[in-house]
Amino acid sequence: MLNRVILMGRLVADPELRQTPNGVSVATFRVAVDRNFQxxxxxxxxxDFINCVAWRQTAEFVSRYFQKGRMIALxxxxxxxxxxxxxxxxxxxxxxxxxxxxxxxxxPxxxxPxxxxxxxFPTEPPxxxxxxxxxxxxxxxxxxxxxxxxxxxxxxx
Numbered sequence: 463m464l465n466r467v468i469l470m471g472r473l474v475a476d477p478e479l480r481q482t483p484n485g486v487s488v489a490t491f492r493v494a495v496d497r498n499f500q501x502x503x504x505x506x507x508x509x510d511f512i513n514c515v516a517w518r519q520t521a522e523f524v525s526r527y528f529q530k531g532r533m534i535a536l537x538x539x540x541x542x543x544x545x546x547x548x549x550x551x552x553x554x555x556x557x558x559x560x561x562x563x564x565x566x567x568x569x570p571x572x573x574x575p576x577x578x579x580x581x582x583f584p585t586e587p588p589x590x591x592x593x594x595x596x597x598x599x600x601x602x603x604x605x606x607x608x609x610x611x612x613x614x615x616x617x618x619x
Contacts, residue, residue, distance in 0.1 A: 465539045465540055466537070466538075466539060467536075467537070467538050467539060467540050467558050468535075468536070468537050469493055469495055469512060469514075469535070469536050469558065470495065470533070470534070470535040470536075470566050471493040471494050471495035471496065471509070471512070471533070471534065472493065472494050472531055472532065472533055472534070473491055473492070473493060473494075473528055473529065473530050473531060473532050473534055474491075474492040474493065474494050474511060474530065475491070475492060475530050476491075476525075476528075476529050476530050477489045477490065477491035477516075477521075477524045477525045477528055478490050478491065478525075479521060479522070479525035486517065486518060487517065487518055487519075487521040487522050487525075488515060488516070488517050488521050489515070489516045489517075489520075489521035489522070489524050489525045490513070490514070490515050491514050491515075491516075491524065491528075492511055492512065492513055492514065493511070493512050493514055493534060493536070494509045494510070494511050494512075495509060495510050495511075495512055496508075496509050497509065497510065512557075512558060513555070513556070513557040513558070514536065514538070514557060514558045514559075514560050515557050515558070515559055515560065516559075516560045516561075516563065517559070520560060520561060520562075520563055523563060524560070524563050527565070528563075532567060533565075533566035533567035534563065534564070534565075534566055535563070535564040535565075535566040536558070536560040536562060536563045536564065537560070537561060537562040538558045538559045538560040538561050538562070539558070539559050539561070540556060540557075540558055540559075541556070541557055541558075541559050542554055542555065542556050543555050543557075
């Protein structure tokens with residue numbers, strides 16, 4: 463049997479991270495997913511609001527790096543659970559249990575290190591020095607090594 467869900471949408475609110483009594487991380491969040499069609503005469507697409515849950519490292523990842531409004535892509539499975547509401551009526555809840563979560567947009571311009579648990583985003587690509595002609599690079603002691611005089615024509619490739 464197959465139970466696989468793939469979604470891409472925007473977070474409706476910041477993910478809520480909690481701990482079970484055994485210390486397992488669990489994050490709950492809601493994703494707004496646009497439908498692929500528009501109703502006739504309408505200028506706006508309708509959206510579905512899908513409840514999601516993530517466990518352990520995935521929960522910590524989504525709560526650290528995603529905020530309300532961010533585009534998110536996820537893979538998981540659909541689960542249902544029954545419960546009784548405050549009036550005693552039996553209800554069924556459906557939610558996607560996310561086991562893979564991906565960034566689906568670029569990093570927001572207003573990201574600060576505090577948004578990522580103190581881990582700063584790189585602001586510029588790393589700078590490397592160009593080697594200067596005529597200078598040789600040496601790493602450590604070349605002790606027992608010597609130059610090999612090999613004719614490339616003897617190599618089989």
